[in-house]
Amino acid sequence: MPDEGYIKFDCRWIEGPPPPAAETEHLTDWRNRLHRLGMIGVYPDGIGYGNVSARRGDSAEFIISGTQTGAIATIDERHCAIVIDYDIEANALRCSGPVRASSESLTHAAIYRAEPAVQGVIHVHHPAAWEGLLGILPTTRADVPYGTPAMAHEIERLLRESALASGRVAVMGGHREGIIALGADLDDAGESLLSALRGYY
Numbered sequence: 001m002p003d004e005g006y007i008k009f010d011c012r013w014i015e016g017p018p019p020p021a022a023e024t025e026h027l028t029d030w031r032n033r034l035h036r037l038g039m040i041g042v043y044p045d046g047i048g049y050g051n052v053s054a055r056r057g058d059s060a061e062f063i064i065s066g067t068q069t070g071a072i073a074t075i076d077e078r079h080c081a082i083v084i085d086y087d088i089e090a091n092a093l094r095c096s097g098p099v100r101a102s103s104e105s106l107t108h109a110a111i112y113r114a115e116p117a118v119q120g121v122i123h124v125h126h127p128a129a130w131e132g133l134l135g136i137l138p139t140t141r142a143d144v145p146y147g148t149p150a151m152a153h154e155i156e157r158l159l160r161e162s163a164l165a166s167g168r169v170a171v172m173g174g175h176r177e178g179i180i181a182l183g184a185d186l187d188d189a190g191e192s193l194l195s196a197l198r199g200y201y
Helices: 021-036 105-114 127-133 149-161 186-196
Strands: 010-015 051-055 062-065 080-087 092-097 120-125 169-171 178-183
Touching: 021 051, 021 062, 021 080, 021 120, 021 186, 051 105, 062 105, 080 105, 092 105, 105 120, 105 149, 105 178, 120 186, 127 178, 169 186, 178 186
Parallel strands: 010 092
Antiparallel strands: 051 062, 051 120, 062 080, 080 092, 120 178, 169 178
């Protein structure tokens, strides 16, 4: 089973109010849609998987679905965190909100750092699609685990060296079942993901 659902980085969490509902509505719509499709959820042992984020305008901040929310069928702003700042090399970030940021937050941060035009990132799990698209779509190295600075740098490498920037979807070779999509907004990321996975769901 994939090693998902717990935070590997130094998460400096400031407990506080949720992000504004106006900023989270589209994010939670996509997250809830993908949950219904089984691409975001929770394994029988209670370990959650999958997350969605959106950049806050032109800033370094982004909003992301919270860690350990996979069991919740329908989330709203109360299940989201604001990533205030991050240090990929130090494997650390600072976030605020009613929940801690997702365990994949540094991978999202790496994409936003590498691609200023990207406004939305989606991470899902799909066993059949992962098996079928491994090595077909841009794929991270098998020796790179999720939720680490190494994965963040590997995503940056794919953005430089592969078709990820244009194709919008990558397979996480070292993170079984993991697939990530990015886009100019969440609709772009989400539709690119569903198009790449057509026939698998």
